[in-house]
Amino acid sequence: MNSSEKQSFLERPGAIRILWILLWAVCGLTLVPELFIERHPHFSFDGFFGFAAVLGFVACALLILIAKGLGFFLKRKVDYYD
Secondary structure (H helix, E strand, O other), X not given: OOOOOOOOHHHOOOHHHHHHHHHHHHXXXXXXXXXXXXXXXXXXXXXXXXHHHHHHHHHHHHHHHXXXXXXXXXXXXXXXXX
């Protein structure tokens, strides 16, 4: 890479570390409101601390995995439009 080319944010040496720190900080901040609210669980498993955060993470991870699986079956060949 030439010195005249400007590096993007993600190419800088400490950028990935900063993004991981921000990710963990945001995840931790999502648990703070649970300290101040009163939960009314409807089932035995949804009353523990951080249930909503765990449920959101698992749901997001499952959606990503399902999308990857669908992409595997629905993808087109590289020369499909040629």
